[in-house]
Amino acid sequence: MQQTFKLRKFKPDDLQSVMQINRLCLPENYTDYFFMDLYQRFPETFLVAEENGKIIGYIMCRIEVGLSNLGLGGLIRKGHVVSIAVLPEGRRKGVAQALMTAAMEGMRYYKAKQCYLEVRVTNVAGISLYKKLGFEISRIIEGYYSDGENAYLMTKKL
Numbered sequence: 363m364q365q366t367f368k369l370r371k372f373k374p375d376d377l378q379s380v381m382q383i384n385r386l387c388l389p390e391n392y393t394d395y396f397f398m399d400l401y402q403r404f405p406e407t408f409l410v411a412e413e414n415g416k417i418i419g420y421i422m423c424r425i426e427v428g429l430s431n432l433g434l435g436g437l438i439r440k441g442h443v444v445s446i447a448v449l450p451e452g453r454r455k456g457v458a459q460a461l462m463t464a465a466m467e468g469m470r471y472y473k474a475k476q477c478y479l480e481v482r483v484t485n486v487a488g489i490s491l492y493k494k495l496g497f498e499i500s501r502i503i504e505g506y507y508s509d510g511e512n513a514y515l516m517t518k519k520l
C-alpha cells in the first residue's frame with residue numbers, strides 16, 4: 363500500500379495539534395510546559411506524522427539513566443516512550459509503527475541502549491504494536507494509572 367503520511371520532527375507550532383490528539387486519544391494528559399520541556403531536551407525523539415498537511419499522530423520520549431533489566435551492564439541510558447497516539451481516522455496504516463521506529467533511531471542518537479514503555483494491560487492495540495516491534499513484557503506495575511489499572515512494562519534492546 364502506498365504510504366500517505368510523512369514523519370518529521372515536532373516544532374513549537376505543532377503544540378496545539380499534538381495536545382488535541384493527546385486529549386482525544388489518551389486519558390493521560392499533560393501541560394503545555396511538559397510537552398515543550400521534552401521537545402527542548404529531546405528533539406530527536408519528539409516526532410509527528412503528517413497527512414495532507416494535517417498532524418495525525420505523534421510520539422514523545424525522554425532519555426533517562428538507570429539500571430538495565432536486560433543484562434546490558436550497570437547504569438545505561440534508556441529511551442522512555444512517554445506518549446504516542448494516532449487519530450482514529452489515521453489508524454492501521456502503519457503510522458504508529460513508523461513513529462516508534464523513527465523515535466528509536468532518535469534514542470540511539472542519544473546513545474540509549476534500550477527502550478521501554480508502560481501500556482495498559484487492556485490496551486490490545488498498543489500491546490500488539492509493541493510486540494510486533496520486538497518489545498517484551500518485563501513485568502506488571504500494579505495500579506500504575508490514576509484510575510487504578512495495571513500497566514505492563516515493556517522493553518526492547520536498541
Ligand SMILES: CC(C)(COP(=O)(O)OP(=O)(O)OC[C@H]1O[C@@H](n2cnc3c(N)ncnc32)[C@H](O)[C@@H]1OP(=O)(O)O)[C@@H](O)C(=O)NCCC(=O)NCCS
Binds near residue numbers: 455
Ligand atoms: C496504539 C496506536 C498508537 C496504534 O496506532 P496505529 O497507527 O493504528 O498502529 P499501526 O498501524 O502502526 O499498527 C502496527 C501494528 O500494531 C498492531 N495493532 C495496531 N492497532 C491494532 C488493533 N487495534 N488491534 C490489534 N493490533 C493492532 C498490529 O500488529 C499492527 O500491524 P498490522 O496493521 O500490520 O496488523 C493507536 O491505536 C492509538 O493511538 N491508540 C490510542 C492511544 C494509545 O493507546 N497509545 C498507546 C499508549 S501506551
